[in-house]
Every structure is written in C-alpha cells, then in structure tokens.
Amino acid sequence: MKTSTEKQLFNYALSNKKIISFALICLIVAVSLELTGPFIAKTVIDHHIVGIETEWAQLPSDQDGAVSYQQKYFKRADRVTDQDQVVAYYTLIQSERNYYFIEGQLPLNSEVELNQDQQLSVTVNGQSEIISGNPLTTDDLYQFFQPEVTPIMRLIAIYLGLIIIAAFFQYFKTYLLQVHANKIIQQMRQDVFKKIETLPMQYFVDRPAGKILARITNDTEAIKELYVKVLETFINGFIYMIGIFIALYLLNPTLASVCLILIPLLFLWMKFYKKYAGHYNRLIRSVNSDINGSINESIQTMPIIQAFRQTKGRQTEFEQLNGRHFHYQKKMIALSALTSYNLVTVLRSIAFIGFIWFFGNGVLTVEGFISTGVLYAFADYLTRLFEPMSQIVNQLPQLEQARASAERVFELLNAEGESIGDHNLDPVKGKVEFDDVSFAYEKENYILNHVSFLATPGQTVAFVGHTGSGKSSIMNLLFRFYDPQKGKIKIDGVDTSTLDRQQLRQQIGIVLQDPFIFSGTIISNITLNDENISREQAIAALKAVGADQFIEKLPKQYDQPVIENGNAFSTGQRQLLSFARALAFDPAVLILDEATANIDSETERLIQQAMSVLAKGRTMLIIAHRLSTIQHADQIMVLEKGHIIERGTHDQLVEQDGNYYQMYKMQQDSVTEKIIS
Structure with a gap:
C-alpha cells in the first residue's frame, strides 16, 4: 500500500523520538513560563496599582503595612487580620481623573464630585447625598501607594527570572529541533543517494540527469526548510495557542469559548490553501527540474552548442522555461499575499470587535464587574494568540513548497531498486553462455533475437556489427543492467537472474568507449x-x-x-x-566496449600488448569497431538486427566472403587511402 507524503515526512520527523520529546518538553516549559506574564500583570494591576482603590481600615496605632494620613493610620481592609482593632472604615475611590478618600463604605463604581459649596457629593444608582471626605493630592495618593512598591518589584523580579529561565528552555528547544532537522535532511539525502545507486538503468534512461540532480539538491533543500523552519513554527504556534486558550479559560470561560471559533477558521483556510498552493507548487517544482535539466545539458554540450551556433536557440528554450516558472510563481504570490496579511488581520479585527462588545455590553455591571487587570490580561492574551496564527499562516507557502518537493523525493525513494547482497560470490572460472536470449528495451521492439553463444574460460570472443545491431545490448545484459525477456544468461552454468547484481558484477570488469x-x-x-x-x-x-x-x-x-x-x-x-x-x-570476465575506438595507433599498440598477457586464463568479451584489434580472437560474432549471422575466427570469416569480410575490406581500403594520401 502506498504511503502518503505526509506520513513519510512524519516518519522522518520521528526518527529520533527522544530528541523530539525533550524538545517538546523544553517548549512547553518555556511557553508556560512566558505566559505567566499577563497573569502577573493582572495581579500587579488589580492588587497593587488599582488595588488601592478599595476599603481602608483606620487603626489605633502604626503597624506593618499601615499608611499615615492626616496623623491617622490606615491599612487596606483586605489585609487587616484583627478586625477588633478597626476604628472605622474609609473608601479610596477614583471619579473621573480625581481621587477621594471617603469616610464610610461606598461602591467602587460610585460617582464623586465637589459641589458649589465645596462639599463632596456621591451619586449611587441615581441617588445623590453629601458625604464626609477629602480629595487626595498626588503626594497623598503616593502615601497610599507606597506599601505596594515592594510587592510590585518582587513580582517584576519573579517575572524577569521566569523569562530568563524560559530563554534557556527556548534555546535548548531551538537547538535540539534545528540539529534534529538538519540530521533528518542529512539522513534523507543519504537515503536518496543510496537509492540512486540501486536504481535500474531504465530509470536513468527515462529521466534527464538534471532532473534527478534537482531532487537530490533543490528538493531536499526545500524539505530542509520544512523541518528547520516550518515544523518549528507550527509546533511553537500550536503549543502557544493551546497555552493561551488555557489561560483565557482561566480568565473568562465564556469569551474563551467564543475565541475557539478561530481554530476551525484557520484549519479551513489551511485546507483551501493546500488545495490550490499544492497544485501550483507541484508545477513550479516540475518546471524547476526542467530548468536544471536544461542547464545541465547546456553545460555538458556547450562545445556543440557553440560550434553549431545554437546559443540563441538554447537561450530561447531557457527563457520559455523561466517564463513558465515566473507565471506559476506569480500565482503563488497572489495566493500568499491574500493569506499572509489579509486573513490574520481580518480575524484579529473581528476578535477585538467581539472582545470590546463582550466587555462593554453587560459585564461591566455591578453584578458582572470585570477588573482592569482581567481586561488587560485578556487583551494581552488575545494579542499573543494572533502572533502564532500569523506565523503559521506565513509559513503555509513554504509548507506547500516542501510538500511538493517531498512528493518528488519520495517518488524516487519509493521507486523499486535492485537488491544489493552483502556477501561475496565464490570466484568463477569465466564460462559465459547466452541461451536463446531475446531482449527489448521497449515492449516488443526486440534488439536481440534468439542469441546463443558460449565463451569458455580463457577465450577471447569479439562482437562486430553495424550501429544498432545489438552489440552493446549483449554487454548490458551480461552486467544485468537489464534482464532479457526470453532465454537465459549463465555464468559457470548458474543462471545470472538467480544472483544479486552486485555479486555478479564483482566477477566482471569493463572498459567503456568513453x-x-x-x-x-x-x-x-x-x-x-x-x-x-x-x-x-x-x-x-x-x-x-x-x-x-x-x-x-x-x-x-x-x-x-x-x-x-x-x-x-x-x-x-x-x-x-x-x-x-x-x-x-582482476575480474574473471573482462569486457571491452569499443575500448580502442577513440585512441591513436600508438596507444592501441600498448593496449594490444597488455591484452595478449591479460587474456590468459580470463574470458574476454570485446565489442569492436576496429577489426584490426580482434584478429587474434578465438571467436568473432557478426551481428545484424539482433541476430548472429556469422561466427568463427578471423581467417574463417574472411574465407566465407560474407558480411565480416566486407567490413574488413572496407576498413583495409580506408587505411590504404590514408597511407597514400
């Protein structure tokens, strides 16, 4: 069953569960410590800054935490432990921008003002009356605030300490995730390269080298961004959002529940984005591979391009590919621009409108009074909630690029490769046999038809024929770059299809024309x-x-x-x-695939001398273009359209006056003409 791209990416991500688990623990601790900030701020505001606007108890004498005002001693009523010592109660209240110290107990939402007679008037639920009290100057107000300075500084120091501790956990989290991400890509590239070495030759025939190169380099680099940046952003974001929602529920469960609607909205947008961005990214990665293939081919064939004056044609082809790449990139930019700013901005605006409406419509009554600290903390958490949302949405383009690249990489990794044995084959003597072998690269278009021959150990067997006659295909089959559709190939009587390819190739050496x-x-x-x-x-x-x-x-x-x-x-x-x-x-079987076709006569003489020594006790198969190099062969096979039409020694074939003799005569005449000229 085919494994999805997401599952394969997930499996790579979990390749080291210990590191991931420890990094997540560090992240959770760091988030928990950071999210204490609004709660500490709420405490500072409600209990220490705005907290002085409360009932105060007059005490008979000075004591710890008491405030001296008008030669009397006062202490916040909620901090008095012995109610028997209370002489009277007063209320410190703010009305508009003024503060008043009123004798007696008043609701904190009362309206206080000085009338024309300079008397204090209080209005509670529409009813006004004259009360006893004094307006407070700034110096007076500071006297009531002074006992709060020490606990405020203590809370600030605690929060600063928590932030420093959180920074250490954030460092370890980031370091572990980044190292793990790079380790994943290292392993993935090793897996890709290892897979490439096991792929059959047909895989490389069907795909340009540039496209395969793009999968190993460009595509894995895009996946690296997924693990290095996107994955960390998503993990950070979701952990932060979970922590923030927990904090919101602790502050106000009703409004926190309303805010939960943001999660399905974000999820639906991600599904929408995945559908369209995934399509465009697959096209972009495909065109990018075509560009790599074009560049690779141009670099390798630059002498031919320049010699045949094809630079403009190649440039036009590249411009067309580059234009297609820009076209799809422009569509992605339009989609990303819609996502990265507009979506989060709209959601943030809607959330704050709901926040203002909720706290301004019914909760600020006497029964549902919300403190200033709660308002601040909720607004702070709501602001923080959109930071990870914005980061997640901004990473969606990179996520889809990585997914498109991952599909291409895993398509290669999932390709069926050749098994590589880890044990050596016992040395062979070198008996090579083709038994009624037929082979086609594509369907029924057979390159070899019913080919049979036997090369005994120590023999030199040569294959000659015109281009396309099937000479190189024999060597491809012997090396098991391909397997025949019909017939058997044997080494020392053992069917090569029963052997691992690497075991077989350990016994065979090859020298190519190029x-x-x-x-x-x-x-x-x-x-x-x-x-x-x-x-x-x-x-x-x-x-x-x-x-x-x-x-x-x-x-x-x-x-x-x-x-x-x-x-x-x-x-x-x-x-x-x-x-x-x-x-x-030191192979038992040595193959020379037109090895002397491109060398000068002096070098050919050196190789001929070496061959005469090395051929002893070793089976040598030669694909020859120059017939002068194979006249010593024990057998010469003449191929035409995939059939062996003549076989024998050089002298025997010359006497037959057939195809071999005609090729030999043409080469001799060519040599004679060169000498004369």
Whole structure:
C-alpha cells in the first residue's frame, strides 16, 4: 500500500523520538513560563496599582503595612487580620481623573464630585447625598501607594527570572529541533543517494540527469526548510495557542469559548490553501527540474552548442522555461499575499470587535464587574494568540513548497531498486553462455533475437556489427543492467537472474568507449578506494597497460591530482587509466566496449600488448569497431538486427566472403587511402 507524503515526512520527523520529546518538553516549559506574564500583570494591576482603590481600615496605632494620613493610620481592609482593632472604615475611590478618600463604605463604581459649596457629593444608582471626605493630592495618593512598591518589584523580579529561565528552555528547544532537522535532511539525502545507486538503468534512461540532480539538491533543500523552519513554527504556534486558550479559560470561560471559533477558521483556510498552493507548487517544482535539466545539458554540450551556433536557440528554450516558472510563481504570490496579511488581520479585527462588545455590553455591571487587570490580561492574551496564527499562516507557502518537493523525493525513494547482497560470490572460472536470449528495451521492439553463444574460460570472443545491431545490448545484459525477456544468461552454468547484481558484477570488469575519470589522484582512480586493492596492485595494473610511460613523467607521478573527467589527459591516456582500473580488480570476465575506438595507433599498440598477457586464463568479451584489434580472437560474432549471422575466427570469416569480410575490406581500403594520401 502506498504511503502518503505526509506520513513519510512524519516518519522522518520521528526518527529520533527522544530528541523530539525533550524538545517538546523544553517548549512547553518555556511557553508556560512566558505566559505567566499577563497573569502577573493582572495581579500587579488589580492588587497593587488599582488595588488601592478599595476599603481602608483606620487603626489605633502604626503597624506593618499601615499608611499615615492626616496623623491617622490606615491599612487596606483586605489585609487587616484583627478586625477588633478597626476604628472605622474609609473608601479610596477614583471619579473621573480625581481621587477621594471617603469616610464610610461606598461602591467602587460610585460617582464623586465637589459641589458649589465645596462639599463632596456621591451619586449611587441615581441617588445623590453629601458625604464626609477629602480629595487626595498626588503626594497623598503616593502615601497610599507606597506599601505596594515592594510587592510590585518582587513580582517584576519573579517575572524577569521566569523569562530568563524560559530563554534557556527556548534555546535548548531551538537547538535540539534545528540539529534534529538538519540530521533528518542529512539522513534523507543519504537515503536518496543510496537509492540512486540501486536504481535500474531504465530509470536513468527515462529521466534527464538534471532532473534527478534537482531532487537530490533543490528538493531536499526545500524539505530542509520544512523541518528547520516550518515544523518549528507550527509546533511553537500550536503549543502557544493551546497555552493561551488555557489561560483565557482561566480568565473568562465564556469569551474563551467564543475565541475557539478561530481554530476551525484557520484549519479551513489551511485546507483551501493546500488545495490550490499544492497544485501550483507541484508545477513550479516540475518546471524547476526542467530548468536544471536544461542547464545541465547546456553545460555538458556547450562545445556543440557553440560550434553549431545554437546559443540563441538554447537561450530561447531557457527563457520559455523561466517564463513558465515566473507565471506559476506569480500565482503563488497572489495566493500568499491574500493569506499572509489579509486573513490574520481580518480575524484579529473581528476578535477585538467581539472582545470590546463582550466587555462593554453587560459585564461591566455591578453584578458582572470585570477588573482592569482581567481586561488587560485578556487583551494581552488575545494579542499573543494572533502572533502564532500569523506565523503559521506565513509559513503555509513554504509548507506547500516542501510538500511538493517531498512528493518528488519520495517518488524516487519509493521507486523499486535492485537488491544489493552483502556477501561475496565464490570466484568463477569465466564460462559465459547466452541461451536463446531475446531482449527489448521497449515492449516488443526486440534488439536481440534468439542469441546463443558460449565463451569458455580463457577465450577471447569479439562482437562486430553495424550501429544498432545489438552489440552493446549483449554487454548490458551480461552486467544485468537489464534482464532479457526470453532465454537465459549463465555464468559457470548458474543462471545470472538467480544472483544479486552486485555479486555478479564483482566477477566482471569493463572498459567503456568513453572512459570516466573521477576527481582525486591517479591511484584513487584505479583502486576506487577499494581496500582490497593495494597501491602495489594498482601500479602493477598501470604498468601492465603501459600507462607508466606518461605517468612517471608527471610531477607527482602516481599521486598526481586528477580533475573531474580527467580533462588534463588525452583520450588515449584516459582510456589506459580506465583499462588499468578494470585490470586491477582482476575480474574473471573482462569486457571491452569499443575500448580502442577513440585512441591513436600508438596507444592501441600498448593496449594490444597488455591484452595478449591479460587474456590468459580470463574470458574476454570485446565489442569492436576496429577489426584490426580482434584478429587474434578465438571467436568473432557478426551481428545484424539482433541476430548472429556469422561466427568463427578471423581467417574463417574472411574465407566465407560474407558480411565480416566486407567490413574488413572496407576498413583495409580506408587505411590504404590514408597511407597514400
């Protein structure tokens, strides 16, 4: 059953549950500590700043926490422990911008003012009366506020300490999540590269190298942003929102319940965004791969492009791809612009309108009085609620980009690869047999038809024929780059389809027409860093093919640095290195795929000398273009349209006066013409 992209991303995210769990614990602790701020502010406002507007008890003498006013001592009534000591009660009340100290007990929402006779008048529920009391000056008010300074400073110090502790937990959370995110991408890239090495050749035939490269680099980089930035933002956001809703419920369950409607609205918008943004992002990533493929192809074929004056054509093709990329990006920008600002702004405005209406319509009555501290705390939490919402919404474009990239990466990871055995095959003698083999790259379009031959250990078998006759397909089948639709291929009598591909390839060496030289040194190109091949063996292989003649003239000889593809060497020199590489691995079967087609006569002579030595006791299969290089072969197979039409030694085929003789005669005439000219 196919696993969804989201589930595969989730499985990677949980690759180290201990780190994730510890990071989440750090986050929860940090959020909890940070969200104490509004509650502390509420306490400071209600109990210490606005809290002085309350009933005060007159005491007979001074005591801890008492305030001296007009040579009398007063203490907040809620802090008096011995009610028997109370002489009288007073009320400190604010009316408009003035403060009054009134004898007796009054409701805090009473209206107090000085009348024309400079007497204090109080209005309660529409009823006015003259009361006894005094307006307070700023200095007087400070006297009543002074006992609150110490607890306020204490609460501020506590909050500052909590913030510092929260900062440490935030650091550990961020560090752990970031390290884990980069570890995920490291593992994903390793998995992708490992998968690529197991994919069958057909996978690479159907897809340009640039597109595959884009999946390993660009797409995994987009997924990295998912784990590094998006995932942390979403986790932070949701934990913060949960913490804020808990705080809102502690303050006012009714309004907190109303605010819950924001969650389904956010979820519905994310579903809407996913539908349209996901489509555009898939198109963008696809076009981006096409751009990578075009650039890769242009760089590799730049000599041909310039030689045939195709620079304008390639530029036009690139501009078309770039234009498509811009077109879809513009659509994404329009969708993101609608999301990132408008959505959160509208929701925030609606929430604050509801907040104002709720607190201004019925809750400010005597029965439902809400303190200033609660108002402040609720407004603070409501403001904080939209910060993670805004961050989450702003990360939606990156989330969809990552999802589109993940689909492409997991499409590669989920592709069926070839199994790689971890145990070696016993050395083989080198008996190669094709038994009525037929093969087609596509459906019924057979490249090989009923091919049968036997190469015994120590024999040299050559295959010749015109382009498209099926010569290279025989080698592809022997290496199990592909498997035949019909017939069997055997090594020492064992059907190769029953062996792991890597087990089989350990016994076979190959030299291609166009050799590839890796970055490194000459020695590393021969050993390929295989611990089973010593430096001495590598040097011996190089000397066997005659490569020592040019290597020992180099400044560092066998340790000479080599750039990618060995561009500092001639074609013949690179071919000698490739030939030595195959010999160093000492295969039971050695394949030369037109290995002498692109080299000069002098280099060909060196390889011929090496081949005569190395062919002893080793099965050698040669795909030949130059017939002069295979005249010593024990068998020569002539192919035409996938059939073996002639077979025998060089002399036997020349005597038959058939296709082989015609090819041989044409090459001889060509050589004669060159000599004469």
